[in-house]
Amino acid sequence: MSKKHSYIESYFMRYCVVLSLFFVFGCSNTKYLPKGDLLYTGGTVTVKDTILNKKDRKALESELETLLRPKPNKQILGLKPKLWFYNIAGEPKKQKGIRYWLRNKVGEAPVLFSKVDLEYNASVLRNFAENRGYFKTRVSADSTVKDKRVTAEYIVIPKKQYKIKSVTFPQDSSEIAKVISKTSRRSLLKVGNPYDLDIIKAERERIDARLKEKGYYYFNPDYILAQVDSSKGDHEVKIKLKIKEETPVKATVAYKIDKILVYPNYSLSNDSAVYRNKDRKQYNDFTIIDTADTFKPRVFDRTIYFKKGDLYNRKDHNLTLNRFVNLGTFNFVKNEFKESDSIKNALDSYYYLTLLPKKFIRVEVLGKTNSASYTGTEINANWNNRNFFRGAELFTVSVFSGADFQLSGQNSGKNIYKLGAETSLTWPRFITPFRIEGNSEFVPRTKATLRYEYQKRTQLYALNSFNTSFGYLWKENIRKEHQFNIVDITYVSPNNVTPEYLEDIEEDASLGRVIEKQLIFGPTYSYTYTNTMQKRKKNTFYFNGELDLAGNITGLVTGANIKKNDTIKIFDVPFSQYVKIKADLRHYLKLGKESELASRIILGAGFAYGNSNTLPTSKQFVVGGTNSIRAFRARSLGPGSYKAEVTSSDYVPDQSADLKLEFNTEYRAKLFSIVRGAVFVDAGNIWLLNADPNRPNAEITKDFMKQIAVGAGAGLRFDLSFLVLRTDLAFPLRIPYLPEGQRWVIDDINFGSGSWRKDNLIFNIAIGYPF
Structure with a gap:
């Protein structure tokens, strides 16, 4: 038997022993239960209804089961490891130490049947079903005991679901009734849809939101009454919306904005609302009250969206507050509306701003x-x-x-x-x-x-880099962001180039581009879209697109053409002319509460023309390293199937190219406490657009997919709230610079071999997730 197979067999035997012990100890959880009590293992709901089809019945059962309380202990493959850790830790004598940590941080206390109220759960299920239109639903509850474990079973027998026959909005002649009636075409209550109490509540919220945009500052959803009549028709209801009679008069009146007062240097500790007349400054519609004259008045003109005489509008209300916060100057922003003492049905708006x-x-x-x-x-x-x-x-x-x-x-x-x-x-x-x-x-x-x-x-060289830029950054909303630099200029000048590096250039002319003087100028644009902040969504995305245009107009005006030896220089330095685009798309699939599958694809291309025949080295694409293809060292992979040879000085140069394709996918899951684990696969490469005699097989061809590198690995992430410390261990599965037919190296994997580990295992430490 080979050493490789012996190692695998030994590892497999140890794994089986550990798994067997886990099963044995997992079964012993019930012996730690209090005397006379049972371990609650969960509840099931069965809907008995011949009218509902199987799909709808199963969907209703799933919804009802989520309402059952308490939740049983978490389990994996039928085992309850968190409960097992809780039991073996025992009762700690102190609120610290390994035993306390194991019991309270890793472990989980048993969920006892004595804490389960069958009648209460039955009433919850009944109310939920009736709120969905299944009036007069019957629910029965029972339990089954086996080996000190108990499950709860609930039988739900609903009647035929009621549907909406008609919806009526307020019909009186008041102004507020007219406003509500005009919103009816966007109503959430649709004739023919099932009766649903949650939809009725959402409809009240919708109407209130619309009224808030029309000046009804004092209105709230509780002032809307939904009268439901189920006495006529075959399992149908009539819904009549009306304004409650006890609604305050001021809630039915639209308010306008009168005075707008701003306190830009407000102190929470003092009564800063009391100022002398000379501290007050009038600017357009605003009264600015500030003893220190902290801001130019136009700051508030751009930030406050209310103007004197405008109807109150909640959108402008929230927009103003958010813009004050986003200025990045204020630590505390408070807004208050008070009824005007000079104009009827008007509000004075006060803004209290505490400085950072x-x-x-x-x-x-x-x-x-x-x-x-x-x-x-x-x-x-x-x-x-x-x-x-x-x-x-x-x-x-x-x-x-x-x-x-x-x-x-x-x-x-x-x-x-x-x-x-x-x-x-x-x-x-x-x-x-x-x-x-x-x-x-x-x-x-x-x-x-x-x-x-x-x-x-x-021992090589030094570089002086100068950069200046001027541009704009703006966000359409929380998901979409833009960055546009009208001017972005970079000048790179080398010095102290060693004879050793000059000798390297004689062996590999491509190294000379690193120490060339560079002048890069032109506009750049970046667009980012993300909805990853929506934690409840199962699928979320991140996209970033970049466009870099250097020297294009200048090259066009001057007629620069390097192919005709017509290179144009500025300050005795040839300026770079190229077009470069890059796209980074990421997808996050939520698999569970503490697990997800994250994937990324990167596409990049750069095309030099006119005054340049190659992209500047600093603008070319690279792969490999902690945030790229982790099974290969940073900047060591590619282009194509080219492999950089060690020079006479044992120097391995960075590799870069004009085109890039990269794909990564990573499964992430919480292990315990602050520790999260991941397994991943990375693939990709870079290529040149044109052949380079100094780097054979580096250019893009129709067979570029044969030059894709593939790596895999696993890692741990330590989430410390303020940062995530990441460790990854990766190894290659496919090496593109090996001869064709020998590039897949899966059969060579041998974790038991020291020489294999030395040549193939790459350990990465980084801050944050790779994507």
Whole structure:
């Protein structure tokens, strides 16, 4: 027997023993029960109805079963591991230690039958069925005991479901009745639909929401009465909606906005509402009350959507509050409406705004490691000044430095050091020659950035990078976000290139592009859509699309054509001309309360033309590493089936290309406490658009799918609330640079072999999920 098979057999035997013990101990849970009590294992609901079809009957049974209380102990494959841990831990003497943690954090107390109220559950089922239109439903309850375990059984016998025969809205001549009647075409109550109390409640909420948009500030859904008449017809009801007679008069009147008062420097600790007359400033429809003259008045003109004389509108009410919060200047935002003392049926609107600290410093220190055997640290210090020009602007100055040390591998000693600074100014509005009005709850922003970074790769070269940009960021809503940089300029200049690296370039000319001077300028655009914040949805998505256009207009105007040796230079540097697009689509399938299947596909393409024959190295695509194909070291994979050879200096260069295709899928589940587990498969590669004699088999062809790399692995995620620490262990399943017919290496997997583990297992540590 081979060593490989011996290891697998040994592992399988140990697994069987552990599983057998788990079954044995799982069956012993009942011996820990209090004397005279039983373990409650859950309840079932059976609907006996010859009118309902099988599908509807099963759906009703499933709904009813979710109402049963209490819920039984959680189980996996018929076992209750959390209950088992609770029992074996015993009663801890102290509220700390391993026993306390095992019993209270990992374990789960038994759900006892003495806590089950059969009659109460039966009444809940009956009420639910009748609220769904199954009037005069009968419910009976019983239980079955076996081996100190008990199940509850409920028999539900509903009558024929009642349907809606007619819906009548208020018919009187009052203004509020007319407004309600005009909403009838959007009513949730439809003739012929089953009677449903929840739908009636939702209809009242809908009417109230509509009235709130028409000035009825004091109205609420409880003022609407739904009279249901089931006395006539064959299992049919007539629903009549009316305004209750005891409804307050002011709830039936539409209110307008009178005075608008803003306290932009309000203190929660003092009675700041008392000010002198000289502290009051009138600006358009607003009265601004501020002793320190903290803001320019136009800030409020752009933020408050109410104007004097407008009907009260809840949409504008909420929109204003959200925009105040999104300015990023206020710690506390409070809005209050009071009846006007000068105009009938009018409201005065008060805004009390408490400031965040104007200036603050944030320092971040982190340690990091990646699959290219680099281990390092980074420090960032950010100084921020809110309300820089009294217009709620944010001015930021950042300095950063870091070092990555390669302690092992072929590149040992070739460390990376970086140092830089960045300053930015963000305005809470669009800065354009013409005014742009928006109705989003999110404040649009204009941002200008200036950045410098010095990066030193010891024994190789150093790079000076300058970047400046000016553009806009705005969100249509919570799901859709845009970023458009009108100007995005990058200049890269090398220095201190070592003779060692120059020798490497003689062996691989593609390395020379890394140290070329680069001038990149042009607009960039990014669009992001996500609904992942909707936790209850089974399927959620994330999409990000990017467009990068560099030097296109300049190249067109100057007629630049590198193929005709007609390269145009600016400040003695050829400018880059290209089009680059990238799409990142992610899908999250919720499988259970604590598990999901996450998948991602990335497509990218860049095309250089005119003044350039290749994309700048910094703009090319790469794969491999902690957030990509984790079975391969960062930037070491591709292009195509090309494999970078070790140079005379034992230096393995980064690999990049013009095209990218990547797919990842990952099953995630909670194991216990803060620990989550994952198993994953990654696949993909990068390619060149045009053949490169220095990198054979790197260009895209019709057989590109034969060059796809595949890796798999498993990992743990430690969710600490403020961050997620991720560890992944991955290994290759398909290696594209091997000869055709030998690229699948599944048969070579041997976890028992030290040499195999050394050559194939890649360990990654990272912060956050990979996607």
